[in-house]
Amino acid sequence: MRILHKCAPFALGIILSGCGTSPSFLNPASSIAEHEAKLYNNILIMALVVFVFVEICLIWVLIRDRKLKGDDTLPQQIYGNTKLEITWTAIPVLVAVVLFAMTVQTMKSVAAPAASATDINLHVIGHRWWWEFDYTDLRIKTANELHIPVGATVQITLDSVDVIHSFWVPQLSGKTDVVPGQTNRMWLTADQTGNFFGQCAEFCGTEHAMMRINVVVDSQDRFDAWVANQQKPVPQPQTEDEQAGYKLVSTLCASCHSLNPGETETKVGPNIAHLFSRSTFAGATYDLNEENLRSWLHDTQPMKPENDMNLKLTPQEIDELVAYLLLLK
Ligand code: CUA
Helix, strand or coil: CHHHHHHHHHHHHHHHCCCCCCCCCCCCCEHHHHHHHHHHHHHHHHHHHHHHHHHHHHHHHHHHCCCCCCCCCCCCCCCCCHHHHHHHHHHHHHHHHHHHHHHHHHHHHCCCCCCCCCCEEEEEEEECCEEEEEECCCCEEEECEEEEECCCCEEEEEEECCCCEEECCCCCCCCEEEEECECEEEEECECCCEEEEEECCCCCCCCHHHCEEEEEEECHHHHHHHHHHHHCCCCCCCCHHHHHHHHHHHHHHCCCCCCCCCCCCCCCCCCCCCHHHCCEECCCCEECCHHHHHHHHHCCCCCCCCCCCCCCCCHHHHHHHHHHHCCCC
């Protein structure tokens, strides 16, 4: 009974992972995830049929050939029965062939479509521990939060500046490794608007778990408005605090963070030209609001240990930085 108690939440988790807003490929929002889910379900059904058949045979044999009191005769021996051996070799071979055919069919269905002029080209760069998104044609750079229009084909190239990461948004696509020194490719098309959660899927160090992805699938109009806003240059500081903050950002922060939305260079930290247009920061792990930003500027290490940002700022510098950063919508 105690083991049942221990297992119940675990089993419930597995059952619930298939429904609701769970970020699982079994809850698909794209043709790729749909094909993956179909293959998974077909294999699951086949495995269940085999499991039930084998268990019934096993129980039947155990009952039929159980040893009765005082009966020392052996059950019927079937060693060397050619017919039986051919049957139990042929059936698994047939099952394997069907699995192979279904897998090849699924691989064909999720193959990248030919590039077209209307595609969105996206360069994904993995960093320890955040994602850089470079919309090469639109001259936009952002981090961790990816905006794409519903229905558009997104052609993605992936690179890493340090170690191997893996880009994975289960409801939209399969995993693709992000390997230093090698450019990998993938594609995706989202079939519905909404927010889709993703995660680095290759262990890449201490903060691997805090290397998340937030994909916002917008209508075309909303996406166009987002693009227009992202392309705008940063606003000029007005108040005294904002001016002091701007000065700090341009000197202290500029070596790692760019204020240029169309920056082509890959920097150490995320592009912050439109920082407050995002809902999260630090690898999409904290809500982006003034309070969290203040804690972050005070000391980033308790919030995300071993990340590259390690500044000792005075309370006044934090006030000034926050005053300016809040303008970056
Ligand atoms: Cu990046 Cu795990």
